[in-house]
Amino acid sequence: MSREISIQYYAILQEKRGLSIENITTEATTPRELYRHLQQTYDFPLEPENMAVAVNHALTHWDTSLQDQDTVVFLPPIARG
Amino acid sequence: MNAGTYSHFELTESRLDINRLRQDLKHPKSDTTLTFESTVPIDVGEHALDRLDCEVYEELAESAGQQIIQEALEQFGVSDIAIVQRTGRLVPGESLLWIGINTPHFEAGQQAIHYVIQALKDRLPIWQKALFKDGSTAWLTSTTTTATQEEGQPASEQAESTQAEIRQPEPASEETVATIHTNVPDDELVPFHELEEAVNQSQALTPAFYFQDQLAHQGIGLEGQRKLANSKVLIVGAGSLGNAALSYLSGAGVGTIGVCDASRLETEHLHRQPLYVTQDIGKNKALLAAERLQANNPFVQIKVHPKKLERHNAKGLFEAYDIILDCTNQVMSRALLQEAAASFHKPLVQARILQYEGQLHVYQPQTGGCLQCQEALKPEIPSTALTASSTFGAVSGTFGTLQAIEALKLILSLPTPLTESQMVLDLLTYQSRFIQRIRNRDCEACQPYIEPAQVDNAHEEIVHSPIALTPDLDQFEWEVSIHAQDIQRLSNYILVDVSEAREHRPFPNHPCLNLPFSRFNLNSHLLDRDHDYLLYCQKGTRSAHLVRELRGRGYRNIYTLSGGLLSLPFLFQSETPMATKVNQPAEEAPKALEYSLG
Numbered sequence: 001m002s003r004e005i006s007i008q009y010y011a012i013l014q015e016k017r018g019l020s021i022e023n024i025t026t027e028a029t030t031p032r033e034l035y036r037h038l039q040q041t042y043d044f045p046l047e048p049e050n051m052a053v054a055v056n057h058a059l060t061h062w063d064t065s066l067q068d069q070d071t072v073v074f075l076p077p078i079a080r081g
Numbered sequence: 082m083n084a085g086t087y088s089h090f091e092l093t094e095s096r097l098d099i100n101r102l103r104q105d106l107k108h109p110k111s112d113t114t115l116t117f118e119s120t121v122p123i124d125v126g127e128h129a130l131d132r133l134d135c136e137v138y139e140e141l142a143e144s145a146g147q148q149i150i151q152e153a154l155e156q157f158g159v160s161d162i163a164i165v166q167r168t169g170r171l172v173p174g175e176s177l178l179w180i181g182i183n184t185p186h187f188e189a190g191q192q193a194i195h196y197v198i199q200a201l202k203d204r205l206p207i208w209q210k211a212l213f214k215d216g217s218t219a220w221l222t223s224t225t226t227t228a229t230q231e232e233g234q235p236a237s238e239q240a241e242s243t244q245a246e247i248r249q250p251e252p253a254s255e256e257t258v259a260t261i262h263t264n265v266p267d268d269e270l271v272p273f274h275e276l277e278e279a280v281n282q283s284q285a286l287t288p289a290f291y292f293q294d295q296l297a298h299q300g301i302g303l304e305g306q307r308k309l310a311n312s313k314v315l316i317v318g319a320g321s322l323g324n325a326a327l328s329y330l331s332g333a334g335v336g337t338i339g340v341c342d343a344s345r346l347e348t349e350h351l352h353r354q355p356l357y358v359t360q361d362i363g364k365n366k367a368l369l370a371a372e373r374l375q376a377n378n379p380f381v382q383i384k385v386h387p388k389k390l391e392r393h394n395a396k397g398l399f400e401a402y403d404i405i406l407d408c409t410n411q412v413m414s415r416a417l418l419q420e421a422a423a424s425f426h427k428p429l430v431q432a433r434i435l436q437y438e439g440q441l442h443v444y445q446p447q448t449g450g451c452l453q454c455q456e457a458l459k460p461e462i463p464s465t466a467l468t469a470s471s472t473f474g475a476v477s478g479t480f481g482t483l484q485a486i487e488a489l490k491l492i493l494s495l496p497t498p499l500t501e502s503q504m505v506l507d508l509l510t511y512q513s514r515f516i517q518r519i520r521n522r523d524c525e526a527c528q529p530y531i532e533p534a535q536v537d538n539a540h541e542e543i544v545h546s547p548i549a550l551t552p553d554l555d556q557f558e559w560e561v562s563i564h565a566q567d568i569q570r571l572s573n574y575i576l577v578d579v580s581e582a583r584e585h586r587p588f589p590n591h592p593c594l595n596l597p598f599s600r601f602n603l604n605s606h607l608l609d610r611d612h613d614y615l616l617y618c619q620k621g622t623r624s625a626h627l628v629r630e631l632r633g634r635g636y637r638n639i640y641t642l643s644g645g646l647l648s649l650p651f652l653f654q655s656e657t658p659m660a661t662k663v664n665q666p667a668e669e670a671p672k673a674l675e676y677s678l679g
Contacts, residue, residue, distance in 0.1 A: 010136050011208035011220060052206075057140035073138055079208040079220040 002027050003066055005034065008073040016042045031055065031072055032062040051076055087161035087183065088154065090146030092137055094169035097176040106163050106181040115190040117180040117198065123173040125221065129214040133171045133221075138206040142166070149200040157193040159184040164197065166207065288380050292334055305493050306334060312492045315339035315398060317390050317418060318408035319366040321353040321474055322432055325481030326406050326488070328356065331374040331381050333489060338374070339402055341386040342367040353474030390414065395421040404491055406484050407431045410477070413629060415452075422446050423527045428500075430487045432480040436472055439480040442503035442518060443487050444527070449500045450518035451527035476508055559628055560643040561615055574615035574640065577608075579624050586646060598623045605631070613638040621645035 002025050009017045017038075028034035031053045038044065048062050052075040055064060066072070087106055099118060106114060121133050150162045161183040171177060180197055184190030209221045295301045314335050316323050319342040331338055346354075346361045346369060356373045357366070371383040390398060399405060399421050407418045410433050422429035422444055429444040431452065444451050490498040502515040520527075563570055576593035578585050585595045596604045598618065608614060608631070616624035621644045628641040642648070 008138065010138060010206070011210070014136070054138070054141055057144075059141070073141070075138065075141075075206050076208065078202070078204075078206060079210070080202065080205075 003068045003070070005066060006069075006071040007034075007038075008071070010074070011076045011079060012046065013044055013074055013076060016044055029066055030063045031060075031066065031074075034066065034072060035062075035074060046076055087163060088150055089163055090143065090150055091163075091165045092139060092142060092146075092168055093165060094167070097165055097167060097179055099176060099179060102163065102165060102179055102181060106161065106183060108161070108183065110160070110183075112160055112183040112185055113187050113190060115182045115184065115187075115194055117178075117194050118176055119178045121171045121173050121175050121177050125211050125213075125219070128211075128217070128219075130173055131212045131214045132173075133177070134210045134212065135168045135171065135177075136208045136210075137166070137168045141206045145204045145206065146201075149197055149204065152200070153193045153196050156196065157184075157189045158186075159189055159193045162193065162197065164201070166201075166205065168207070288334075291378065291380055295333070300495075301493065308492055309334040309489075310336040312404070313337040313339070313402040314404045314406065314488055314492075315341060315386075315402035316406045316408055317341045317414065318406075318410070319354075319356075319370040320344075320350065320408065320410070321477035322408035322410055322434070322481035322484065323370070323406075324354045324356045325478040326408055326485045327370055327374055328377075329482055329485040330488060331378050331383065333485070334378070335381060335488075335492070337382045337384065337402070339384045339386055339398070340367040340370050340374075341388065341390050341398065342370070343387060343389040353477055355474065355478075390417065390421075392417065396425065399425040399427050403427065404488050405429045406488060408481060408484065410434060413626065419444060419451055419527055423451070428491055430484045430491075432484050434477050434480050437476055437508045438505065439476065439483075439508070440503055440505050441480060441483050441487065441499055443491070443498050443500045444518075445500040446527065448520065450520040451524060452503065452518065454518060454521035454524040454527065479508060480506075559632060559640045560625070561640045562643045563649060571615070574613045577614050577616045578618065579616050579627055580618045584619060598627065601627055608636065608639070610636055611638070613640070615640050615642055617642035617645055619645050620647055 004023060004025050005028075006021065006023050008021050009019060014020050026034055026037065028037055032048055035044075035048060035053075052059055053062055054060065054073040054075065055066070056071050057073070087108055103114070103116060106116075122130060124130050146164055146166070150164065153159065153162055159182050161181075163179075163181040165179045167175070167177050178201070180194060182190045182193050182197075184193065211219050211221055213219070289296070292306055296303060296306055312335050314330055314337070316327050316330070316339065319327065319340050323340070323342070327338065327340060342365070344366055345363055346357050346366050348362055350366075351357060351359065351362075354366075356370055361369050365387045367385045367387045371385045374381070374383050384401075386398060388394065395417065405418065405422060405427050407415060407429060409415065409418075415431065415433070418429055418431075421427075423446045426446050428446070431440075431442045431444060433440050442452060443449070487498055489495065501519070502517045504513055504515055506513045561570075561574075571588065571591050576588055576591055578587070578593050578595045579598045579601060580586070580595070581597045581599060582595065585597075587593055587595075594607070596607065614636075616628055616639065618624045621642055624641040624645065628639050631639050
């Protein structure tokens with residue numbers, strides 16, 4: 001069953017993807033699955049272990065269930081001087 | 082926002098007007114205002130900076146910022162906190178972050194600023210990319226020195242080691258889901274995957290939150306917590322040592338904890354046994370301890386054994402647990418527990434205390450040495466060692482806590498449990514020494530049980546053995562019960578009251594000696610090996626102890642009054658010795674031979 005997911009990218013993910021936000025249709029059921037799929041396509045250098053993920057603007061775990069119309073944001077490690 | 086309308090968190094792409102921010106924060110109350118400002122530097126490392134691009138995940142940043150302000154207000158008692166974070170494109174010299182705090186107390190304000198700075202570093206989802214004048218770029222890290230990067234290449238290796246990560250819940254590994262035991266039926270066990278719940282779930286009472294700080298610890302983590310949940314520890318003795326050991330082992334999450342104690346709480350226990358309260362006096366300590374522990378931690382299972390550990394029940398108890406703690410601080414139970422540990426192959430964590438000094442050892446059967454293995458056999462045991470002999474609860478509590486630590490070392494395979502040596506620690510000087518406890522195969526104290534059927538000459542064995550070896554003593558052989566109809570039996574014995582002088586009650590019409598328990602060893606030479614003695618005290622506990630000891634030393638004709646004086650109500654129905662002294666005329670007062678050598 002496919003879902004429409006809105007994704008936001010930051011930092012290095014944004015650079016690799018070339019976009020800061022996009023809407024996609026996906027079969028992925030969890031953020032982890034979704035990320036794996038994107039990682040392969042766009043060559044993201046970060047692993048879920050080093051990142052956080054937010055669904056609908058709340059931090060959650062990588063294996064939570066995705067629903068149709070969810071917003072997923074992958075958070076690379078905070079980069080500040 | 083509480084505490085005034087001046088607290089706020091703001092993200093802005095406009096240049097910060099520091100003066101205005103400071104002015105806006107000041108308010109009529111004469112508070113101290115502390116401010117912090119960070120500025121974009123002109124270079125990072127050796128590289129001249131052209132500009133800084135700051136991205137922020139706004140939705141999460143807003144909530145994180147508000148939360149940080151709320152936490153700092155609550156924790157430090159400051160009046161107002163304002164945080165303004167720049168985003169977008171910045172050039173060297175521009176203000177990047179401004180924090181202002183109004184506080185009635187300078188120190189609190191300082192602490193609050195530190196807290197806020199660190200919290201923002203940890204939790205604010207912001208990414209700063211430096212663009213250098215030579216065209217290279219880098220994602221900034223908290224070390225602020227970054228190697229020159231290829232365009233678009235992130236400092237990902239540095240990111241792992243130096244960058245602060247946004248806190249997120251630990252994912253549970255898929256293969257191994259552990260369960261924490263609760264005191265609910267098996268089919269309702271709370272599963273471990275509650276750890277996966279979202280961080281912003283409210284602080285529910287779940288194993289994930291209860292053990293949060295242990296789980297976050299690298300040395301423990303999920304794996305360690307699972308080991309704890311699956312372990313079973315028996316604590317023998319719910320006294321001063323036991324109180325400490327029980328509290329910390331249950332808090333750590335040992336899945337099954339057994340408490341073995343037949344005794345009842347008495348007033349004089351309260352000062353060193355902090356689990357109990359005054360309303361508990363008179364109740365069984367194992368039951369009380371279990372109630373207290375369960376109230377602190379509902380995620381472990383506490384089993385109550387309100388009985389005395391004896392030879393006939395040791396097997397059942399020992400086999401049900403993995404590790405045994407001797408928290409009795411009593412010579413006789415020490416010997417029995419050691420034998421049982423040897424017989425049923427369970428590690429035994431032993432502690433004993435005397436005044437300000439204590440000893441700690443883990444007896445590991447078959448591989449390790451027991452406390453007697455290397456020592457010459459000692460027939461003399463000071464009577465004062467038979468009862469609790471620490472000065473303060475702080476002393477016994479310390480060693481009970483150390484016993485818990487040794488148990489945790491065994492469960493989690495942490496380094497250097499005290500299996501090869503015994504530690505002696507003086508709490509006055511903190512000097513410690515370690516006595517090696519290497520196994521002696523011929524040691525008799527840690528041999529498994531000698532079954533009674535195997536030994537033919539029980540009494541001969543006893544005469545030559547040290548106190549620790551009492552394989553064939555049957556308490557029932559030397560307990561004497563006196564009933565109203567055979568009160569004359571008392572005349573067959575020399576009566577010895579081992580109560581303390583202030584408790585001493587002479588038998589009416591039967592002469593007796595008073596040799597108080599606390600000084601018994603000094604006076605035991607007064608007992609003749611050829612006569613029949615009947616020792617008694619108020620309840621029969623102390624006299625039983627002494628008779629066991631004396632039997633071990635070769636006194637054959639020595640007995641204890643079962644149940645003590647309290648078992649003989651008929652003696653005092655019409656006339657109590659005390660009433661006798663007060664009411665009866667002098668010539669009818671009992672002629673008690675009182676050698677009160679106390």
